[in-house]
Amino acid sequence: MPKFVPIATPIAVNKRTRVMQIRGTDVFVPWSVFLIVAIMLSNAVRHPLVTMIALIAYLSVLLIHEAGRLMAAQNKNRKSRV
Numbered sequence: 001m002p003k004f005v006p007i008a009t010p011i012a013v014n015k016r017t018r019v020m021q022i023r024g025t026d027v028f029v030p031w032s033v034f035l036i037v038a039i040m041l042s043n044a045v046r047h048p049l050v051t052m053i054a055l056i057a058y059l060s061v062l063l064i065h066e067a068g069r070l071m072a073a074q075n076k077n078r079k080s081r082v
Helices: 031-042 048-075
Strands: 016-022 025-030
Touching: 016 031, 016 048, 025 031, 025 048, 031 048
Parallel strands: none
Antiparallel strands: 016 025
């Protein structure tokens, strides 16, 4: 049985970076996501717990958003532009 969410390896950072597949559809994130994550991680020295909670929340919301777009595209039987 294939993986439900295979992670792309290696991840090459471009304008739109493919990070995983959900049900055979590629999931892309813009370069700004990596910038925001880097800025959040720079704060981890002073407030590590708060930073990690905020980082997990941010990436979770992003994943839920992208998964919703992919499911909507699959329900309409068309390719997603994500």
